[in-house]
Each structure stands twice: as C-alpha cells, then as structure tokens.
Amino acid sequence: MGPQPQLMLIRMLRALPIFGWVMLASCSPDTEELGNPYAFNPPEHFPSPVYGLGDQRPSPMGFKLGKKLFYDRQLSSDGTVSCGSCHAQVHAFADHNTKLSMGVEGRLGIRNAPPVFNMAWHPAFMWDGGINHLELVPVAPFTHPLEMNLTMAQVVQKVNQDSSYRSLVQQAFGTSQLQDHHILISLAQFMTLIVSAGSRYDMHLSTGKGLNALEMEGLSLFKQHCSHCHSEPLLSDFSYRNNGLDSLSEDEGRALISLNPSDRGKFKVPSLRNAALTYPYMHDGRFMTLEQAIAHYRSPKATPNLDPSLSAGIPLSDQDIEALVAFIKSTTDETLISDTRWME
Template sequence: MFKKTIHKLLFFVLLVTTISACDIDPVIKEELPADNIRLVIPPGWPNPQYDFSTNPLTKDGFILGRKLFYDTKLSRDNTVSCGTCHQQFAAFANLDHATSHGIDGLFGTRNAPPLYNLLWHTNFMWDGGINHIEVQPLAPITNPVEMDESMNNVINKLQSDASYRLMFKNAFGDEMVNTQRVFLALTQFQGMLVSSNSKYDKYTRGQVALTVSETNGFNLFQQNCSSCHPAPLFTNLDYVNNGLDSTFADLGRATITQDPNDYGKFKVPSLRNVNVSRPYMHDGRFETLEQVLEHYNSGIKNSSTLSPLLSTGIPLTSQEKQDIISFLKTLTDNTFITDRRFADPF
C-alpha cells in the first residue's frame, strides 16, 4: 500500500516535471553564454576553408541553427530531422542503419557520415558532389528518400511559428524567414561542431601518455594509414578507391565527374571518433574495426582505379591489427559527443 502510494507520487512528480519541461521555451539560452559560441581553431591545425566572415557567428544564430537541425518540420510529414540520421552519441553519424533511413521508412544507398570539423572540408558527401557547406542542407531536405520536402513548404511552416519568427529576428535583425537564413543558421550550428579533444589530442598537447599498445598502433598507423588519413583531420579529403570492390554498384566520385578514372573512388573519411561512428565505409558494409583492418590486411580487391598504395594490401599480424585499433580508439572525443551545446533542444 505504502509502496503503491510512493509509486503514484513518483509518477506524479515525473508527470509534472515532464509537463513543465515541455512548458519551458525549448531554447534554454542560459546554458549558452555568448562567449561559449566562438570558433576556436585548435592550435597547430590548418586554417579552415570556411571562417564565418560572411556569416557572422552569434549565439542566436547558433541556437536557431541547432533548433533547425533537430526539427522534424524540415521534412514533408514532420517525422524526420537532420538529427534523426546524424546522432550526437555517434559523432553525428548513424548507428542504427548501414544505409540511411529516411521518410516513410525508405532507405538510401549510402551510410550517413559523422559530422564534425566540416569547416575544413571544401566538398561534401561521399562523392564530393556538393561544394559549399551553406547549400549542403538542400540535398537532404529535398531528397525523396530523406526528408522529401520543398524549401517553400519549410519556409511556410517556420514563418507560421511565432517562436521561429522571434528566433530569426534575434539572429538576423527581423522576422523574415527565408532559405538563405535557414542555410546560414544551419551552417553556424554545423560549423561549430569541432572535435579536437580526444586522448590523442591530449597526448599531442603533452597532457597524457599513450599505452604501449596505443604507441605501437600509432607507429603502424603512421607507416600504413596516414598517407590517406593524416593528422590532424585524419583525412586528406581526397577521393580514393581503397579496394572494397572490383566492379562498382556505386560509381562514387565518377557520378559527379563522369570520368572513368574516378570509378569507385570515395571521399577519404576522417577517423576521428571512428570507434563510435560505425558502421563503416560509404555503404556501411563493415560493422567492426576488426573487419576494416581485415579488409586492409587480406580483402583488397583489384581494379584499374585501385590506389597504388594498396595494390599489395597492408599485411598485418593480429597483434598489429589490435594495436592499430587501440590507437584508433584514442581518437574518440568524449567532450564532443557529450557537449550539451550540440544536444537536441526539444
């Protein structure tokens, strides 16, 4: 009896907190002091390709961008947001599905890549088909298997929402909602996704030591992997065929350039946070890092566009594979994947 009352009480308390949580304006500004929304270029990194000079980064712009990123209103039937496919705990990749899972339960053909350090990229998507960060969101919003919505409808939905009109006013000076402003705000949010505080980064700053296995893995990585996945971004941002197939269901870079020399070449992914952003490769074919290492060790498929660096594979003992995986795990940035500034505000 007593227990039951306690349960009822608990239920009531929970109910009240849930209701009041919904009451609060979803944008909790207090947790975001303005000086928290500042782009910090990690020491020793190259200059970013996009620097906000034409899109001044502000707290209100960032908060608006975050809300848009997590808002299902950007999809035709209001069920899918950018955050549906790009999940923070997975470094904004998608843990649930090998290829992306969008509106009406439809599947795309490619794996959702993680999102961080995008300001250093000049081209986006696995095939580099989009060449400006500001226009990138148009692709998922209008893609029939992702969000399947028109920008006109998105603008109308946002314009008819008083809280959005206020947020656009705070961010851009007046209440007008338009496509350009939506893209600028999304760029402020996505551009702020900088990941540079992994154990590896702390090691390079002299703050922690690597274990024996991590050190061995680091050395092996430098010898075998860093030509395509070099620090600090852990990608050279080039398009490469790393030997997954000998004939190509997805032509990769060649879908954009139409050049047979680009068959099966894909944008080299960064390996930061790789331990939390499985599955791997453009089509999500590998579930584990062990499978990826085994691919480089014994699975390289020959073709005319295969990278010459991989023509004989990368022979590794099982100890060496384990050591490389230990090193790759030092690239996980827990500060980034738990940073409350980047979390869903809804």
C-alpha cells in the same frame, strides 16, 4: 554614395540591441574576447579551416537557430525526420549504427550517413564530394525524396509558419520572414561549432602525453600504413580514392560528379576521428567493426581504379590490427558526445 560616417554609427548603435551580436559575431573576432561560448575557435593543432572565419564567423543567435532547425522533425514531408535523426550526437553525429539511414515514410537511403564534426575543415561534402560548400550541405537531405522530401520553399514556409521560431529569427537576422539562405547559414553556423578536438589523441598532439603503449604502437603503425590518406591531424586528406572494396563498384562514387570513368568507385577518404562511435563503415556500411574494416586492407580487391598505395595490400598482423584499433579508439572525443551546446 553612402550616408556620412557619423550617421552610420548612430544608426548602428540604435540598432545594437537587435543587430549588435549578429554584426559583431558575423564579422569581428571580438566575440572571443567577450567570453562568447559560441565563438568558433579553431584548435591550435589543426590547420586553417576553410569555413567559419571572417564574414562566415558563427553568431550565438545564428547557432541557436541552426540548432533548432537541426532537431526539427517538422522539416520533413511526414514530420518524422530531422537532421538529428540520422546525425546523432551519441554517435559523433553519424546515424544510429545502421548501414543506411531511414528517411520519411521509412524509406531507406543509398549511402551510409557520414558523421558531422570538424565540418569547417572539409573542402567538399558527401561520399562523392558533390557539394562544394558547407552552407549548401542541408539542401541535399532536405530535398532528397528518400530523406526529408521537401522543397526548400516548403522548408522556408514551415519555419515561417512556426511561431516558436519567431523570436530567434528576429534576433538572428532582424526579420520576421526567414528566407532560405538564412536557414542554410544558420545550419552552417551550428555545424561549424561542432568541433571534435578533445580526445586523448588530441592531448597527445598538443602535449606528447595521453596515449598508452598499445595506442602509441597503433599510432606508429598508423603513420606507417594509413596516414598517407588518413592524414593527421584531421585523419583525412579529403581526397577521393578507390580502396578496393569491389572489383566493379556498383556505386559510381566520385565519377558521378567528375564524369571521369577513372573515378568510379572512388569515395572521399573519411576522417577516422571518433570512428569507434560511427560504425558501420565504408560508403555502404558493409563492415560492422573496426577490426573488419582494417583487415580489409590486407587484400583489397583488384580493380582498375584501385589506389596505387593499396595495390600490394597492407601486411597487418592480428596484433597490428589490435594496436590500430586501440589508437583509433583514442580519438574518441567524450566532450563531443556530451557537450550540451549541441545536445537535442
């Protein structure tokens, strides 16, 4: 049996200076009403997120701790790589336009770094969807020998030994000793708040205005040829598909996770929001421009696992591609790349 309710309330109020914000923010929607700039407000024209509401609602201190962790280069084996090294705000939190990303000691990764925005809507993460929960995403780059190359125990130790974390940790979790789940939850809170819904395309979705004639033509072509997989409004259906890049994919892709040979060469459909900022394209970064990436769909390579919707290719004229590129550029979100809340 728990203590009496009155006693609980007194204890809570006594603890309010330390815990109040955390408790409020983690469980209660009242934060928005208190004018909290760190509240997670899903855009009205988006579907329901899979993360970030209810018990997972970000708190201001959790967000701030997550931001500090995100930009901390000490959390890598040689002190050179932070999350932000390969997920740069100026590129919609993708890498600095490199095919593959550089980890500790100059080691090159194996797939193109995906952008980090609207993460709360993803049912699974990474090109192969191997990670099933936003809070567990950071474990992969922290521990991968080609990326940050630490154990999670080492990450925890580094944070607990760094006095500059102490006050944030205390405020966010009411403890002096952080544990790994605190780190993962804080980073998830930081990522949850990186919402991209401020483009002209979003204005079009909300008001019917915002796109010029060429972009409207591009949107029309997009609905006709692309939105089957790059579903509106997030511009991905988050499924796994083989888009005919190779007749035999070197990278097993989704099959690495599912163990199903028919998933070989299938990758998670990426959102095309902010795609003008996130080049190069595809899981291996093989296409440098949007024009090249779109032109690929005229004649995808024949392969047993090719998505049926692409078996005949997509007939696109040069003018069609120009219009599609114009439309994709209309999804560039200037507020995403200038918002100081998540700036290093």
